[in-house]
Amino acid sequence: MMLAVTWAELLKPFEFEFFRNGLFVATIAGALCGVVGCYVVLRNMSYIGHGLAHAVFGGYAAAGLLGINLFLGAGIWGVITALGVTSIVRRRPIGSDAAIGVITTASFALGLALVQLYGSPGRNADALLFGNVLGVNSSDVWLISAVSVFAIAVIMGFYRPLLFTTFDAEVAGATGIRTGLIDALLMVLLSATVLATMSVMGVTLIAANLVIPAVVARMLTDSFGRMLGYAAVIGAFSGFVGMNASYHLDVASGPTIVLVASLLFVVAFAAGGRLRQRAGAVGHAH
Amino acid sequence: MNRSKRSPFIDLRPGAMLAPGALIDARSLSISYGGPNVLVDVDLTVEAGDLIGIVGPSGSGKSTLLRALLGAVPPTVGEVNRQSGLSVGLVPQVENIDWNFPVTVGECVGMARARGLRTPWITKSERAMIESVLERLGLHGLADRHIRDLSGGQQQRVFLARALYTDAEVIFLDEPTSGLDVKTRHDVLHLLDDLNRDGLTVVLTTHDLNGIAAHLPTIVCLNQRVVGAGRPEDVLVPDVLEQTYGSPMEVLEHGGMRVVVDAPRTSPMLGSA
Numbered sequence: 001m002m003l004a005v006t007w008a009e010l011l012k013p014f015e016f017e018f019f020r021n022g023l024f025v026a027t028i029a030g031a032l033c034g035v036v037g038c039y040v041v042l043r044n045m046s047y048i049g050h051g052l053a054h055a056v057f058g059g060y061a062a063a064g065l066l067g068i069n070l071f072l073g074a075g076i077w078g079v080i081t082a083l084g085v086t087s088i089v090r091r092r093p094i095g096s097d098a099a100i101g102v103i104t105t106a107s108f109a110l111g112l113a114l115v116q117l118y119g120s121p122g123r124n125a126d127a128l129l130f131g132n133v134l135g136v137n138s139s140d141v142w143l144i145s146a147v148s149v150f151a152i153a154v155i156m157g158f159y160r161p162l163l164f165t166t167f168d169a170e171v172a173g174a175t176g177i178r179t180g181l182i183d184a185l186l187m188v189l190l191s192a193t194v195l196a197t198m199s200v201m202g203v204t205l206i207a208a209n210l211v212i213p214a215v216v217a218r219m220l221t222d223s224f225g226r227m228l229g230y231a232a233v234i235g236a237f238s239g240f241v242g243m244n245a246s247y248h249l250d251v252a253s254g255p256t257i258v259l260v261a262s263l264l265f266v267v268a269f270a271a272g273g274r275l276r277q278r279a280g281a282v283g284h285a286h
Numbered sequence: 287m288n289r290s291k292r293s294p295f296i297d298l299r300p301g302a303m304l305a306p307g308a309l310i311d312a313r314s315l316s317i318s319y320g321g322p323n324v325l326v327d328v329d330l331t332v333e334a335g336d337l338i339g340i341v342g343p344s345g346s347g348k349s350t351l352l353r354a355l356l357g358a359v360p361p362t363v364g365e366v367n368r369q370s371g372l373s374v375g376l377v378p379q380v381e382n383i384d385w386n387f388p389v390t391v392g393e394c395v396g397m398a399r400a401r402g403l404r405t406p407w408i409t410k411s412e413r414a415m416i417e418s419v420l421e422r423l424g425l426h427g428l429a430d431r432h433i434r435d436l437s438g439g440q441q442q443r444v445f446l447a448r449a450l451y452t453d454a455e456v457i458f459l460d461e462p463t464s465g466l467d468v469k470t471r472h473d474v475l476h477l478l479d480d481l482n483r484d485g486l487t488v489v490l491t492t493h494d495l496n497g498i499a500a501h502l503p504t505i506v507c508l509n510q511r512v513v514g515a516g517r518p519e520d521v522l523v524p525d526v527l528e529q530t531y532g533s534p535m536e537v538l539e540h541g542g543m544r545v546v547v548d549a550p551r552t553s554p555m556l557g558s559a
Contacts, residue, residue, distance in 0.1 A: 159406030163389075167387050172398075223432075
């Protein structure tokens, strides 16, 4: 494929409102996923992020069938799933990864079955699974804006308890932090993030958007505060460049955004031993 | 009376009595995690200015008692009362720390303090306060270092600094010298003694009878029950130690200190040890 494009061609998609919407959502979603992903990765919860994205798809399909607001239905479904997963992780009656796999893949399977039986609500199934710039509308812009404000409020308001609980949950709990409440809050934030990101990333690739910017940011710094900032910038950059690439290459936006983020990971990984050492320090990335 | 699981940090209940000077008072405390009791009928009072070492074999309930006194584990039977508004801190075992977590010394110390702050991040004025705590513990100038890039003794002191920075009146330490070399262990012990002399109440658990416990003013020997409690000269005696550890021990005098050693065995396999 010819990659040499003129400046005018690069700017051409900006004439279209759908593209500007998509670019806005992808960039903000990248920053949002980057920040939330730091908590997800540092808690070794990458699998929950992956599973939750799939679970939300089931909620989306069920909400369409029941005729209720798609975002509301999927959001409530996601929060219930996330809290259920958190409860299982805390009690550990069975392996937490197995429990997450059962709950979230069952929800995903339900979503797929409903979509095949009754059709995809709101947008086509491919767009839901892999993301599509054409699928982004003004309600997505409002949703990502609202979730971003919510995320800023949660992280600013609970910055230290969130950090303490992520780093050292047992001591945080033993010295008065209500870790159950903090965990639940993070799960609600994660559910909202997944929901707001679904239109551009698609459910199958959201986990990558949560994990890769956070992992790259971890490789660049040993400070938690700076990691949050770097992850936001890396996520936003991946979203912006990936969405442009999606338009010009005529490929779904989810894969192009993930590929840009992956390229940044490869560059950071190749950059030096110290960075690789930090990469090895990050919990398993799903 | 059982304590609510939802609110383990209930302060002194109306009508409950604490002896003068007592900060935390465990009465007839038994704890079970659903199976056999981990602690049985424990009575223990922590008074202001105490420096208490809880000793016992693995599985004796030391960590459970520490967490019950903190208010993090609810009693199954009995009660734990604490002075109203008491501020406590916990220093975890260094072996339980994720040393690869991206957190600098300054961030680590600041994370436990949430009240009375205008911003979630560390401001210049707060940084000065953190530096002051670090300087007190001999960690001056290390605020921007990653916690992994410190010596064993410095790492232990970072978590002590985190507890002190919350203005804790009582600090609990779980095996504070585990994994440390002799010199570092000695330094940590002296630091705790200095902090205690400055008015801090300290409760710690330790496996180390000779290196730590024998140097403390008060020892509690625990094996699910309190076998003995008091000054080292009263508690570090063969009878109490055998009941605590389940095997015979001898106590020698060396330079005015008590030294606990395994009693000689006469097994034909091992010969005299």
